[in-house]
Amino acid sequence: MKHSHGLFHTLFYLLTLGLFSCIDAETYNDSPRGNFEALWHTIDEQYCFLDYKAQEYGLDWDEVHERYSRDIVDNMTDKDLFNVFDRMLAELRDGHVNLYTGFDVARYWDWYEDYPKNFSDSIQRIYLGKDYHIASGLKYKVLDDNIGYIYYESFSDAVGNGNLSDMLQELAICKGLIIDVRNNSGGQLTNADRIAARFTNKKVLTGYICHKTGPGHSDFSEPYPVYLEPSGSVRWQKPVCVLTNRSSYSATNDFVNTMKQLENITIVGDRTGGGSGLPFSSELPNGWSIRFSASPMYDPQMNHLEFGIDPDVQVDMSADDMRRGKDTIIETARRILNEKAL
CATH class of the missing domain: 3.30.750.44 (Transcription Regulator spoIIAA)
Known part of the structure; x- marks a missing residue:
């Protein structure tokens, strides 16, 4: 199925x-x-x-x-x-x-x-400058080394197919692309899927999901496979770095797992925050509402995603770079993409 x-x-x-x-x-x-x-x-x-x-x-x-x-x-x-x-x-x-x-x-x-913040609003504004573009929740521009930079603050910010096509066409001149989802605490999984679908040319197994079948701690269905289908619109074909920190959570965690399964994608930064269980809500007799994780999600090797996803390249923002107005994680991604473009 x-x-x-x-x-x-x-x-x-x-x-x-x-x-x-x-x-x-x-x-x-x-x-x-x-x-x-x-x-x-x-x-x-x-x-x-x-x-x-x-x-x-x-x-x-x-x-x-x-x-x-x-x-x-x-x-x-x-x-x-x-x-x-x-x-x-x-x-x-x-x-x-x-x-x-x-x-x-x-x-x-x-x-x-208990993790480094690995993000600075003031330093990011230096990279974005004043001439960046905005497409719904996406902020993007071309950096001076011809690397495209996209920042997406929340998967709750709706992103349409037209937004994505316009943005990717604008960035088509770039030799590589940075997608920064640091401090993105999640939102709608449909937005995560819609973006990820622009970075594959084939159907890809991205993981599995189960649901509870009874009250026992181990009462679960058999794992169901989850696939990502390629978009029928403009798709990116060049190298990509996805930037993460510990505050990349929930739907962002799912997005990072999906991107990690695709070709030519490098995850750079810190371990994500996790939050992989699909939430469900119930009510107590006094009317208080409790929300909790109800359906576990796994990567294609059936590893739990609940406690986060390790990057391909682990790097923290250094104090020296921050004093100079530099973002170590962005600079690492730029170096990776420039090396891939050689």
Whole structure:
């Protein structure tokens, strides 16, 4: 069974919705204890990385229940209850896990805070200058060594086929192309697929995806292959460097994995942030909403993408370069592309 990227992800959302509506769930009352049990069991039965994270760093979700259960008392305030939930969910180490209330949002940020930033807005403005072009969410220009530079800040910014064709035609004179997705925290997978499709001339296997089939930690479907189809419009044929840092997350992580499978593409910079599980939302008895990773995604070798993707060329921005107004990662990519053009 073969699937293209965009339609396939839509199909999986529908499958996931159907599955979770069929899982038998105990009814929990709207009390601190009832909401605690509802949250813990939702993650226990529907979160997709419990076994993987037990293997990677020893997560024991039963032990988590025992430990945080001691903090639940009948007369605790909503904010005290939220703080317990926030700390418990942080045990998952997943930026796709969020708890939404009327007064706060629980989120996990440590996945990128222990890494170098590897991006500077002020230095990037030096490269873009004042004469760059804008095509929807894409900023682009030709650098002085005839390398094209594209910065895409968010996959939530819609990009149409006309935008992409106009941009690639404008950059056709260039001998190589830099696509900078640093600090891009994700957005729509359809935008990621639409851009990646401009960089292949053939159908490419980019990975696999599974969905939950039951409440057990290991209850998953067989892996379904995910393919990228080449665009029928203007396609780029020259070398490309994709720039990444730890804040390249979620749909950006998926984009980097896809580009990594294509010919003539080099990933440059730091390990991406991960966030590969397709998210799903559920509601607690008190009306708070919980979002969590529901469907794991893999590369073509069936390696998890949850904790990020290593670059082909690892490089951090150096303090010396930054003092001189230089971006070490951009300069490394320029050197690679100039060498390929010889």
